[in-house]
Amino acid sequence: MGIFLLIFIILPIVEMAILIKVGTVIGALSTIGLVLLTAIIGAALLRQQGLATLLRANQRINSGELPAREVAEGLILAVGGALLLTPGFVTDAIGLLCLIPFTRQWFASHALKRMVVASGSTQSFRFTGGQGDPFGSGNAFGGGSAADDDVIEGEYREEREGANKSSDRLEKK
Secondary structure, X not given: OHHHHHHHHHHHHHHHXXXXXXXXXXXXXXXXXXXXXXXXXXXXXXXXXXXXXXXXXXXXXXXXXXXXXXXXXXXXXXHHHHHHHOOOHHHHHHHHHHHOHHHHHHHHHHHHHOEEEEOOOOOEEEEOOOOOOOOOOOOOOOOOOHHHOOOOOOOOOOOOOOOOOOOOOOOOO
């Protein structure tokens, strides 16, 4: 409840106060122009960074790797683009941080550290909230405990030089 209160009630009030203050300093038309300019720049950055992330994901898929980082970065890009299109300077600053490659990769690495991939008869993944878990269950889908968050199970296979890359791709069992 606390995060939703912040996002949907307090943030718009803060945005309006900042827009009014900036409007009194530089004028209403200049403020509107600045908000529109950040939206245009954000859309251009979103397109550029989104295409670059999509190409990296495609390369990883073609090499038989899971594009987990690229998927996380794509979600962060989508959030950043939405924030840049939202009128206001606070949301623009947060959205810009989501579009800058260095900070986006930092956000993605922290998000991926909290994600646990589980395999069994059905393939699934679990996002663990750890301390302060808003779901109150240890993960987003119920059940589980924070004690097994550091365990990553998997299989691997050694690749030899000169091996056929198309036959060395991961196969679903």
